[in-house]
Amino acid sequence: MAIKDLYDIVEVCISSGNNNIYVYSHSKDFEIPSGEGNVAYHIAKNFREIYNIHNIDIYINVIKGVPPGYGLGSSGATSAATAFGLSKLLQPSLSDIEILRIAGVGEKFASGSIHYDNVAASLFGGIVILDLSKERVYRIIPRSEIYVAIVMPKNVLQIERKTAYARSILPKSIDLDIHVLQSSVIAKMIYALAIDNIDLFGEAVSTDYIIEPIRSKLIPFYSEMKRIALENGALGFNISGAGPSVFSIHRSRDNAENVGKKLIEFLNSRGIETSFFVTQLSDKGAEVMKQW
Numbered sequence: 561m562a563i564k565d566l567y568d569i570v571e572v573c574i575s576s577g578n579n580n581i582y583v584y585s586h587s588k589d590f591e592i593p594s595g596e597g598n599v600a601y602h603i604a605k606n607f608r609e610i611y612n613i614h615n616i617d618i619y620i621n622v623i624k625g626v627p628p629g630y631g632l633g634s635s636g637a638t639s640a641a642t643a644f645g646l647s648k649l650l651q652p653s654l655s656d657i658e659i660l661r662i663a664g665v666g667e668k669f670a671s672g673s674i675h676y677d678n679v680a681a682s683l684f685g686g687i688v689i690l691d692l693s694k695e696r697v698y699r700i701i702p703r704s705e706i707y708v709a710i711v712m713p714k715n716v717l718q719i720e721r722k723t724a725y726a727r728s729i730l731p732k733s734i735d736l737d738i739h740v741l742q743s744s745v746i747a748k749m750i751y752a753l754a755i756d757n758i759d760l761f762g763e764a765v766s767t768d769y770i771i772e773p774i775r776s777k778l779i780p781f782y783s784e785m786k787r788i789a790l791e792n793g794a795l796g797f798n799i800s801g802a803g804p805s806v807f808s809i810h811r812s813r814d815n816a817e818n819v820g821k822k823l824i825e826f827l828n829s830r831g832i833e834t835s836f837f838v839t840q841l842s843d844k845g846a847e848v849m850k851q852w
């Protein structure tokens with residue numbers, strides 16, 4: 561699911577040259593490496609190799625907007641924008657799936673495995689369903705306004721390669737009965753969007769038999785936060801990405817603000833510095849801002 565308000569800007573330039581890739585990271589608030597430490601470098605390298613592009617130098621400026629390490633898909637935002645920008649510049653006929661596959665390479669570098677959930681939302685916007693076996697992208701834009709409160713606990717889960725770790729602790733296989741339960745939740749989520757029932761959508765968002773029970777243990781006071789949010793009118797609550805951020809679903813901005821403030825007060829009272837913001841589901845994905 562893509563949200564408004566948080567985004568990266570990635571500038572991509574090419575000149576004739578000797579196949580060098582230069583990546584410069586710009587951020588006053590976060591420390592993101594330039595050069596080979598940046599996912600953008602790996603996207604460009606992969607792009608050049610796959611499409612056999614020679615005798616050019618690629619220059620990439622990453623202007624970070626999405627904070628890293630909070631479970632908000634920060635590396636995915638850069639990966640998506642870089643793959644999108646390079647395709648516009650060098651291979652304008654690439655399909656959505658081809659751009660997506662390139663963007664997934666950045667996630668392999670950042671988190672140890674190719675996965676498409678963050679890059680798909682960043683590239684296409686809305687709520688994205690992928691059918692990789694058929695190479696198809698389905699995008700749902702809910703008819704109703706959906707507000708999202710995102711609560712970002714500071715100094716929590718500050719571990720090296722956090723996303724890789726949070727993925728490594730998940731089960732490699734699940735029992736059939738759990739599969740059946742979780743499949744029905746996903747079906748309910750899609751049904752809720754189809755009939756525009758945001759209460760039901762929220763209920764589905766809140767129900768996870770596989771990942772939440774394991775990852776929530778890494779987030780202090782998770783079950784208390786969930787209870788507070790749902791008791792105060794949130795329609796749904798769960799972990800954002802690999803955490804430690806959590807998010808709640810609301811019908812109105814006022815309710816989202818109110819729940820966000822309550823969660824901040826609660827975490828602050830437990831000694832956990834936290835910030836929050838309220839945003840909306842975004843129907844926009846990656847886009848060209850300027851060409852010159």
Ligand SMILES: Nc1ncnc2c1ncn2[C@@H]1O[C@H](COP(=O)(O)OP(=O)(O)OP(=O)(O)O)[C@@H](O)[C@H]1O
Nearest residue numbers: 598599628629630631632633634635638723801802
């Ligand atoms: N362009 C980039 N943007 C953000 N992080 C980057 C970038 N390039 C490299 N990294 C590294 O990737 C790591 C952040 O990974 P990642 O984006 O997976 O975490 P996250 O933002 O918490 O997202 P999520 O948990 O939703 O995947 C940091 O160690 C950061 O230094």
Ligand SMILES: N[C@@H](CCO)C(=O)O
Nearest residue numbers: 677678723727801802
């Ligand atoms: N969404 C993936 C990567 C982190 O965003 C996961 O939850 O493992």
